[in-house]
Amino acid sequence: MNASLLFSGLGVATASYITLRFLRFIRLYTRPSSVKRYIYGENPWALVTGASDGIGLAIAQELATNGFNVILHGRNPEKLETTKTRLEGEHKNVQFKSVVLNASSATSQQIEQAVASLDGLNLTVLVNNVGGAAKVQPLEKNTADELDSVMNVNARFPAQLTKALLPKLARPQGPTLIMNIGSMADLGVPYATVYGASKAFNMSMSSCLAVEVKAEGRNIEVVGISVGRVTDVGHNKEDSSFFTPTARTMARACVDRVGCGRYIVVGYIGHAIQKFVVDLSPWIVFEMLVVPTMKDRKENEERKQV
Template sequence: MNRYTPTNKPLAVLGALGALYGLRIGYDLLHSVIPYFRPSKLDRYLETADGKTPWALVTGSNSGIGKAFANELASHGFNIVLLGRSKEKLKATKAELQTRHPGRKFRIIVTLPGQCTDPSKVSFPEIAKAVRDLNLNVLVNNLGGAMPRAEFGTIDYYTTGELTEHINVMATFPTLLTSTLFPALMRNGPGLVINIGSFADEGIPYLPTYGPTKSFLMTSSKELAREVKCEGRDVEILGLRVGLVSGTELNKKKATFFMPDAADFVKSALARVGCGRMVIGAYWPHALQSGLVGLLPEFIKEKGISWELSRRYKEERERTTTKQH
């Protein structure tokens, strides 16, 4: 005898929807976690067309995360091109890394401060010429910086010139550099491009061009990753979202579990190579933090972000005003 009655139909529908929702959550969780258990495929880029030692070019490599990338890549067997805006700092970094890695070769490319803020003054053909004799397999777009004059500020606090220059450094320069060096990456293949982003791409207030330019780089990573796939080009594009890292020019605080030093962060970042994602959190505790925040109800998340950043902005303004007087 059929005991089904119309009264239990809504319960059956709700049960089915609940099961589907549970499956979706389980899938999303696995999708988020699996890449962190995959072994790095960085060694794949030690292969070159002619069998000679590969080179990696790291921008903003005179300190902090960039210097850590140069050091870690050299330890894996890459020769390194150091690109930055201070000749003296680059020379000091080169000497330090050469001592650490006597079997590796290092080369310097200097872009003067005014050039990165105005890419029209950069001779990109000269940069291409400077690496023409190298087996360039890896490009790390790390060059960047905090907002001009202060870490936090409203959009009208900065001049249009300051905003334009910051956008050029953070977004325009790495895009044009990637375009310039892409033929070499394809020629020497397989190639790897790593773009350094930030979790500030969520839209953190008081950073009017920092977060947006990082979002630009991550979208650019997705676009280029799909483009090379369509074209059948053997170049991996990887956008890495970054949280707080200690041991940089902007953060001298002691390292913690959720705030690694630059060396540990870079080890984690390079472990993501070949993870199968176009964009991913480079350091899994940062990704965990972001994921937990994402689970909060929208109104609580927005209220928390606005309150915390407003507090920090006011503290920064008071500190700056006191220092000026």
């Protein structure tokens, strides 16, 4: 084989590979959601954790729009009640319930009790959304309690809740869905070390559980959704842009990815483009972009504390 034939063969193979990847990318972000497959039986319910604000509230709204009854989880009974009343006004054809549990301190017994209170409901969807960072600061400046709280809210609580709900979700009569909300902070973002690590736990839990339920012959879709910067959430009300969507746009993207066949997926296309560029670039480029932004946020945090 002469050299020019070899190079043109390599060229064709590379072009085909890039075209295929591009088409798969387009398909991933344009295919219709399969969320409606989880609407079956009498009164299907979805449980959304951290549903009194931000992305969780918006996911609850999206699921209600799709016809699910929604159980709203949060820690503040008054705020949850206000949210429930608001959603009842917006969505007249579905029902809402609320469950109060502090994700940073709930014991496994309290979680089991909350799960028992859902007995008899046709629960087909669990969205583990609750989470969040503590202060943006170097690891050693966190108190031990702050670190425990971040790990509890983002990792321990979703794991314990999912374990407690699995017997309800592993049902012979139809498929069920577990969606876990992660963060692109797990890529290596400074000043949020334990937050990033606990979101990585969340994504790893998604892929491991997805394979485990398959191995056990259970008809459960498990998907981990990786999320970049989002606005119109509890701690951020900046203007939205293509790369910083509102909570509602992010929630729609989460629901749209249902049935995509991946165990972990970047939920929103703007964030996927950012991740694609990061993956293509030398690591130093990511650091050059992310370090100044996070340093600014750390300094803002320090100013707030004095």
